[in-house]
Amino acid sequence: MFLDQLDVVNTVNPTIFYAEMAPPDPAHNDPGEYTQLEIGLTRIGFKSVTATIINMVEHGAYTDRRKYVVVATKTPQDFEFPESMAQFPGCERVMIPADTVPTLAVVRVGWAGDVTSPPPLPVVVHHH
DSSP states (O other): OGGGHHHHHHHHOOSEEEEEEOOOOTTTSOHHHHHHHHHHHHHTTOSEEEEEEEEGGGGTOSSOOEEEEEEEEOSSSOOOOOOOOSSOOOSGGGOOOGGGSOOEEEEOOOOOOOTTSOOOOOEEEEOO
């Protein structure tokens, strides 16, 4: 299924293609498919195919995850990944003010089970 996206990209025929996925890892996926994707993008007409593994937080994302990122272009200039950020700017610019956050009430459903059975999950009620 990973390589099926080549058929879609070939049909849509974009000028630029971008994808991010979990990094190649023989324990969880077929690393050879990543190479096949890059070769396939070249075969369907992309002039430049650039791929790397980046830690997303080093590029301004609000998650500390490594991702395989591939960018393919049909433009005259090759794509270059930006330099990693020296500092993480924090989450304040994406947070809403504390006084506008809706309140939640957690209501526990009665539980008469014993220690061998788990308690029921809490019911979350959203208050407006």
